[in-house]
Structures are given as structure tokens and as C-alpha cells.
Amino acid sequence: MADWIFIFVLHNLSIKDAIGNEFIAIVPKNDSRISNLISEHGALKYITNGFSDHFKRKVEPAVLIVNKKAPKRVLYNDALAAFRNIIAILNIAESWQQFLSGYQQPFIPNYSDYFDFYPISPSKDYKYFLTWSPALHGLDEPKDFRGQTSPEIATSMNAIRFNSELEKKLLVHWEERFVKGKEGEWFNTILFRSLEVAYHASALPLKNGSTIYDYGYCIALWVSAFEILAHPQIESSSYKLVMELLGKVDFNAKKLRNRYYSITLPGKKRIKLRVTLAQKLYFQMHRCRNDFIHGNPVNKRDLLPDKNENKYSLNLYAPLLYKVALKGFLGLFKGTNDLNLLAMSDYADVRRLEKGLLSALNKRRS
Numbered sequence: 001m002a003d004w005i006f007i008f009v010l011h012n013l014s015i016k017d018a019i020g021n022e023f024i025a026i027v028p029k030n031d032s033r034i035s036n037l038i039s040e041h042g043a044l045k046y047i048t049n050g051f052s053d054h055f056k057r058k059v060e061p062a063v064l065i066v067n068k069k070a071p072k073r074v075l076y077n078d079a080l081a082a083f084r085n086i087i088a089i090l091n092i093a094e095s096w097q098q099f100l101s102g103y104q105q106p107f108i109p110n111y112s113d114y115f116d117f118y119p120i121s122p123s124k125d126y127k128y129f130l131t132w133s134p135a136l137h138g139l140d141e142p143k144d145f146r147g148q149t150s151p152e153i154a155t156s157m158n159a160i161r162f163n164s165e166l167e168k169k170l171l172v173h174w175e176e177r178f179v180k181g182k183e184g185e186w187f188n189t190i191l192f193r194s195l196e197v198a199y200h201a202s203a204l205p206l207k208n209g210s211t212i213y214d215y216g217y218c219i220a221l222w223v224s225a226f227e228i229l230a231h232p233q234i235e236s237s238s239y240k241l242v243m244e245l246l247g248k249v250d251f252n253a254k255k256l257r258n259r260y261y262s263i264t265l266p267g268k269k270r271i272k273l274r275v276t277l278a279q280k281l282y283f284q285m286h287r288c289r290n291d292f293i294h295g296n297p298v299n300k301r302d303l304l305p306d307k308n309e310n311k312y313s314l315n316l317y318a319p320l321l322y323k324v325a326l327k328g329f330l331g332l333f334k335g336t337n338d339l340n341l342l343a344m345s346d347y348a349d350v351r352r353l354e355k356g357l358l359s360a361l362n363k364r365r366s
Contacts, residue, residue: 002037006126007080008064009047009118012153013109015062019162021171023070023179024083026062026160034065041126043142051147053155061147064117071179078192079178080117085195086170087160088115092202093319094161094349097356100316102365106159112202113153120145152206165346166323169330186233191329198225198322205315212300215315216292219303222318223289226282229329239286243279246321248328251276253354255361278324281305281360285314285321310363320356 010026018027025031029038029048038044051059064084066074073079088109095110109115119133122142129145131138149155170191177188201221205214227237230245251257259274263283275283284305291298301307303314326332342350 002034002040003068004033004037004065005068005075006034006037006044006063006122007066007075008121009051009147010062010064010084010115011051011059011118011147012114012116012149012155013062014060014155014157015160016157017160017162019087019160020083021175023067023074023175024065024080026064026084026087029060029063031063031065034063037126041122043122043126043129046142046145047120047122047129047147050145051149053149054151057155059149059155061118061149071181073181074178076178079174081196081199082174082178082192083171084115084117085192085199086167086174087162088112089195089198089202089319089322090164090167090170091160093323094352096316096319097323097352100312100320100357100359101352101355102359103352107154107156108159108161111153111204112199113150113204114158115199116150118147120147152204164349165342166326166330166332169332170326173330190228190231190233194225194228197221197228198319201225202319212298212303213292215303215313216288216298218315219285219318220289220293222315222322223286225322226325229325239283242282242286242325243275245325245328246278246282247276249278249324251278251354252350253358255358256354277357277360278321281314281317281357282321285318288314305360311360312364317357317360320353323353324357 015026015028018025018031020026025033027034029035038048048061048063051061053059064080091108092110092112095108098108120129120131122128123130129140129142131140173188173191176182177192182188201218203218205218208214226242230241231237232241256277259276261275261277261280262272263275263280265271265273288302290296291302301309305311305314305317
């Protein structure tokens, strides 16, 4: 009997190697933990072999699985989504930091749409397909299944990064909350709530045909994710608390570590502050969010660092800044000497992250 349960298909994601731990994983269909299960049940064959893009090119989607020995709470949607969100957000940040720093690497998903759960999944006995959404509940015969990827997503084999220092730390907290059941702790509550909002924020800005408002509303969701992460519980969150959180991370590069930059606080007194580059970029995101959400006059320059048309959008820097915020939240990377203690892969990751943030000081590549 199989030791793992087939849960969801991730129809936009194709991978070669499994990602996960002893309780939960995202795997290719040929993974030994489910390959026998697929061969035994026709429904699973249909859903793993039945996907193509809109031009009939075959696609092999990834599968979310859960260990039968895992606590029942791991099967709840919030636990499944929390695990997926960790993998998604860190890979999205990795993708954009590689782009902004000029690295040419295998394709890493850059939007959360790649990690969406397909709304059709097998029944518990693997005999039928269930469709479950706020708009539709359905039951269908597997033999009629014809799955398609989302047309706005490129279909290719995705290179997924796993086992970074930050990822390991996040998965420790995932186990605390969803395996050990420490659900009432404020730290873990805001961590996974923030990650869930960040997942929404990192979706393709496409709902209205990629208008500036699509991009602005994504920025607004990113700001919400930051403010949740910085929430002190006993009082309201604010941009000042987020900037304090970003200030906890001591970068290696002087242009990131030192307060070389200035911002002007809102209000009648127009107070100027010296801040780091990460803090300045977040302050501009917060200002952008206010303009879009409050109905103030906006144009495309409001989405850019320093409103400079020669720079990349703040949307691209948001995942990198969020990664910095997670490091500050989890107590990682608190000094330049820590770089010497990192594994080579983590060291390279820090350098790409820093180079990506520093690109905000320069013109975008033509």
C-alpha cells in the first residue's frame, strides 16, 4: 500500500526533482513515492498524462503529495498552501534577483501563477474527479479529462531552488505550526498570513489587461504582506515598523548597509530621514500603494523607483525586499561577518540578492 497521498496537481509547474520534507512534497509524476500509485489507478493516469498547452503540446505537471503518517492537520488547505507559499515566494524572489543582477540561469518561475493548485483533483478512492471552487462543485468521469495549462504562462521545465538557509528556517516554522500544532503563537500566525498575501501579490498583473492599476494593486498587496509581517500584535502595523524590520538586516555592500539615501515623511513638517536603499525602496512602495488605493492621481512613473522611467518597476524589487524582511523577521543575516559562515550556495544567493537590489540605482538594461 502506498505511503503517500495524491493531493493536488500544479498544472503550470513542471519539475525534474522533488521538493519537500518527510510530511509533504511537490514531485514529478515519476517520483517513486507516487509512481506505483499512478500505475494502479486509472484516474491518476488521466490527470498526470492528460495535460497540454492550448496548442496540444504535452505538459507533465507537478503533484503535491502528503505522507499518510503526517498529522491530519497537514491535510488542511492552510497547511498545504503554507508549504506551497514558502516554495513559491522564495523561488519568485530568486528569479527576479537573477534577472535584476544580470545572471543567465535555467528558468525559475517568476510569478505565483506557476504554483497554483489545479481546481480538479481525484476523489479519496481515486475513482472520480472532483471540481471544487467557490463558483462550482462538480464530479466527473476521469476518462473524459482534458487538462490545459494557463495560456498566459510559459510551458517549460522549471528549475526550482530548494534547501537554502532561509527555506530551511521557514520549514521549521511550518512544522511547528502544522505538524506540532502550535497554532496560537503570534509569530507563526503572522508569518504564514503574510506569506499568503505575498502569494497573491506575486501573481501576474493581468486582470485588466496589465493596466497600471493591475501593477499598482499588486504593489498594494505587497505592502500588506510587509505590514502583516511587521505587526506587533499589541498595536497597529505601519510603514515605520516595516522599515525597522528591513533595517535589522546588515548587508555586505556599503551602498546597501549605510544610510546614504533620504526620504521625506508625509505630514505638514516634511521631515527628512536618512535611510538604507532597502528602506527607501519600501517607502516608495508604500507611497505608491497609498496613491493607487486611495484614488489619488497616478501614472506609470509612480510604479518606478524615484519615478525614473529608465528604471525597472517597483514590482520587480518587491520580492527581493520581502526576502530581506523575512531574513530580518527570522533573525538571519544580522552582520557582514555572517557571510563567512554561509554555505557556498547561500553565499552566492546573498550576493545575487544584493546585486539585484543595487540595480535600483542604475538604468535598466536596454
